[in-house]
Amino acid sequence: MFDSYQVKPFFDEMFDDHKVPKPHYRKFYDILQRFSEEELKEKHDTAQLAFLRQGITFTVYNNNVGTERTMPFDFVPIIISRDEWQTIEKGMIQRTEALNRFLDDVYHEQKILEEGIVPRHLVEENPYYYAKQVKGIDIPLQNHIFLAGIDLIRDEFGKYHVLEDNLRNPSGMSYVYQNRYVMRQVYPDFFANHSVHALEHQLSYLHQAMLDHMPNTSNEKPFAVLLTPGMYNSAYYDHVFLAQQMGIDLVEGRDLIVKGNIVYMKSIRGLQRVDIIYRRIDDDFLDPHAFREDSALGVPGLLEAYRHGNVAILNGIGNGVADDKAIYAYVPDMIRYYLGEEPIIDNVKTYLLSNQEDREWVLDHLEELVVKNVGASGGYDMLVGPHASKELIEKFREKIIESPHQYIAQPTIKLSRAPAYQGEKFYPCHVDLRVFVMRGKETRVLPGGLSRVALKQGSLVVNSSQGGGGKDTWVYKEKEDRGLLDA
Structure with a gap:
């Protein structure tokens, strides 16, 4: 089934250069070989149907029109050895600690x-820097990052790099759980021998990390809610899942009211004081008195309650200044400055186009580089030079000359690949990994995370909004030579 599968010139997650399965993939590979073509197709169809039945969807926006789609899913997992995971875990704890100290400092x-x-100037001119609203405010645990989603990639040598930091409202944790749920349906016989890290207890850690942010002004057991923009938001499934699993109320702005600088939730039993808000609403829409006056999603007076220390808002307001793509270039320096350590997992080399020397070099090499808008996400407003038309390259040249501070450039990394089963065959697809870091009194890293795959053959873009899909991610508890698999 892998006769036509091409490994080189990329680093392959499953195979070595001679197309031999790596030690931690051998057991899975052996089991895969036992299936007939009909059984493989059946397993693929079972996976897609499981997502459809679960109502696991996301919304793609085009010309301000939203279209609901099921999440594309591939049933070949990404498997991470124990030693590799320990490095990732330490690197993510180090990075989020430095980023949090940076936020508290600025x-x-x-x-x-x-x-x-x-x-x-990178901070003070940043549109996500809310000094006027929140500068000088002391927050519980001095922790601005309750949940981070850090995107990792591997280069052609198998070395991990951080591609992006998501510190505002990182989404996708629900898909990690649903990927595992679907894999249980597809491979019920695989999950028997207790060697892969389980996910079941991780949401209790997330819940505890949230409760750790209880404000000092509240003496009773903390009451927490998840604030959503509503059912038309592209990540609404994520909001519903997390609220249900943590046992907290899912609310919209109209369900909350501020009285005497204290936040209350309206209920059939009257007003219930709210101590912690896990918000999935962007800063600009949180409070029409302090941010956008036309916001119908937020809660009037919420910022004053926050300033008085009567409510915790997670993630912190103004976190966007730390996950900006231009600030990203300085995170290794933050690690050295605040922690006195070298980065365990480093950045991708980044050219800041506000720097004249960098800009001139990049403009001469656009066809070789990836160019990104510092404020965009989801694969939008991005140039992948080697795959772009001459017209698109020239269009980005004009954009850079007109607004150089708005863009960064990076080398086109040969992203690692892994087998995907699509169209009744296996072929190599580029992958990345979103790792979720949960921070309260303790810091924990969700074992595995969300592996995203560029299902369009040859594509480098893994975002679901751009045709990407998901894979389950397995992390070994023990040395992989035992070859045992479990959920």
Whole structure:
């Protein structure tokens, strides 16, 4: 079934250069070989149908019109060895700690700006820097990052790099669980011998991390809610899933009211004081009194309640200044500055186009590079030079010349690939990994995370909105030579 499968010139997650399965994939590969073509097709169809039955969808917007789609899913998992996972885990804890200290610093003493480690203009001119609203506010645990989603890639040598930090409203954790649920339906016989990390207890850790942010002004058992923009939001399934699994109320802005700088939830039993808001609404829409006046999604007076320390808002307001793609270039320096350590997992090399020398070099090499808008996400407003038309390259040249500060450039990394079964055959597809970091009094990393796959053959874009899909991610508890698999 893998006769026509091409490994080179990329790093392959499952196979070595001679198309021999790697040690931690051998057991899975052996079982895969036992299936007939009909059985493989049946398993593929079972996976897609399971997502449809579960109502697992996301919304793609085109010309302001939303279309509901089921999440494309591939039944070949990404398997991570124990040793590799330990490195990832340490690297993610290190990185989020440095980013949190950076956020606390730029909203308080600004030492890293005074010492010139991070250019002041990159912070103060950043549209996500809300100094006027939240500078100087002390928050529970001095923790701005309750949940981070860090995107990792592997290069042609198998080395991990951080591609992007998501510190505002990282989505996708629900898909990690649903991927595992679907794999149980597809391979019930695989999950028997307790060697892959389970996910079941992880949401209790997320719940506890949330409750750890209880404000000092509240003496009773903390009451937490998840604030959603509503059912038309592209990540609404994520919101519903997390609220249900953590046993907290899912609310919209109209369900909350602020009185005397205290937030209450309206209920049939009257007003219930709210201590913690896990918000999935962007900063601009949180409070029409403090941000966008036309917001119908937020809660009037919420910022004042936050300023008085009467409610915790997770993730912190203004986190976007730390996951901007231009600030990203300075995260290794933050790690050295705040922690006195070298980065365990480093960045992809990044050219800042506001720098004249970088800009001139990039404009001469656009056909070789990836160019990204610093404020965009989801694969939008991005140039992949080697795959782009001459017209698109020229269009981005004009954009860069007109607004150089709005773009960064990076080398086109040969993203690692893994087998995907689509169209009744296996072929190699590029993958990345979103790792979720949960921070309260303790920091924990969800074992595995969301593996995303560029299901369009030859594509480098893994985002679901751009035709990408998901894979289950297995992390071994023990040395992989035992060859045992379990959920």
